[in-house]
Amino acid sequence: MGLTSNKTLLLAVLCAVLLFVGTVWLWPRLARRNLRAVGGRVGLLLAIQLALFVSVGLAANQAFGFYASWADLFGRETDQGVVVDHTEGLRSGGPLRVVDTQRVKETGGLRPQVGGQIQKVAIVGRTTRIATPAYVYLPPEYFQPQYRTRTFPAAVVLTGYPGTAQALVDKLRYPRTAWKLAENGRMQPMILVMLRPTVAPPRDTECVDIPGGPQTESFFARDLPDAVLAHYRVGEKPGSWGIIGDSTGGYCALKLAMHHPEVYAAGAGLSAYYNAPSDPTTGDLFHGDRELRDRANLWWYLKHRPAPDTSLLVTSSKAGEANYKDTLKFIERVKNTGRTRISSIILESGGHNFNTWRREIPATLQWIGGRLGDH
Incomplete structure (x- = not known):
């Protein structure tokens, strides 16, 4: 069992x-x-x-959704990032392969033209050699004949650490929420690419290009968008991509939007922190590379690098979230750049958990959908 x-x-x-x-x-x-x-x-x-x-x-x-299996719990996970997935991905003629499909629950329709569709995919990074599973939500319009030539904006959605991509579907209900918002005219139809930032399990790489290790930032900044663009009708123009995450995924989302505004026009960090930690789950991320360590610190980046032309959203709670004071300081720091745009969701109370994030996700999806181009 x-x-x-x-x-x-x-x-x-x-x-x-x-x-x-x-x-x-x-x-x-x-x-x-x-x-x-x-x-x-x-x-x-x-x-x-x-x-x-x-x-x-x-x-x-x-x-x-902390752990997906017994092997994941005990640090013996072997079903992700294995060579066989990598080789099969290349032989299939592309960096993304669909392995299963499922309907979006509680959308009122069994056909994808009505309720949209969730595709489980295997993704292989052409340059980073990282292989990881993900879920892709395609809105109903993607399958409707009148939109057959249309491209759609896309948002990458990341879990925390360790997290499971399935939790983004079942527990945080991203596809169902996106469908409902678009159905009610509160958000444009959008593709969601849902996965965990832990692409080299069980290690927590904090979306860093680790010297001699997984090039996680490059995977999310280059390989992942390229793989999705090669398979789906996603807009290629600037402003077509956004990124959302909670906890560790929130830190990654903010960092990727700041480091790569040419890719991600908007980044939302739910209960995010603002500097990569160093602990037994991360190991040595920087190997003495001071520049790499500084770039991973969002405080340092805002102070010493040109302000990125991107939009950021941060969330916290006055009671229940450890990042509340840091989030207020981060908002002020971004406002002082004069170029980077900052928005926030501040709840009166809410802990670092799924219930809090479910309360923030509808407004977050509306916010990011309003900042991505519709082509």
Whole structure:
């Protein structure tokens, strides 16, 4: 049974309940003061605690999409970025290969011309040699005959770390929200390219071109747009692309929009931070390269480099988000550039979680859709 399976969660809860009932039933027999009885009481209490911990952990993982599989949880993931995907991608004649399709739930139509379509794809970076899965949402208009020659704006959507791309579809509901907004005339139809920034799992690369390691920034700035453009009708003119992310993905979105405004005309960071961390999940990102380290610091970049011609959106909460004060400072720093445009969503309260981001996503999609060209 998979890590995210309902059967796995149900089994864990059932074990916790049975252990609790068994403990109540056996407790009188274990009330003696001998070593065996004491050991039995301790064992039962530890077993109940472990079962409860596993149940809560599985439920939290299902709610927030931290890990996609047991291998992902234990750092032994091997189904992404493998050579076989890379080779097959090249043999197929392009850097993007569709491996599955699914409908957008709760859109009122089974046909893609009505409800749009989600395609699961395998992407291979031609220059970075990075291979990663992703989901692509195509709006209904993409399949309608009257729009057969039209190109569409696109937004890359990134998870946090570790995150799962599936969570962007099922938990954060990006396709459903985009469909509803466009259906109600509140946003233009737009293609969404949804994936995790962890393209070299289990390492958290923070969207950095690591010396001697994964060239993650180049993948998102060059290879990913090229792969999508080669397969879908996305606008090629400046202003056709935006990028959105939460947490780690939010930092990546802001950085990519600032470093590559010629690619990303707008970047939205939900609950983002503003400098790449250094911890056991990242390892040594810069290998002593001071220039690379400085470029990854958005504070430094705003102060020492020309202001990028792009639009940024940042979000936070007055209560519940650790980045609130930094976000206010970042807004002021961007405003002082006189060129980079800055917008914000500030909630009264909201933690660093899916529920908060679901409250911010509709306005974020409207904001980014209003800043991308319709060709």
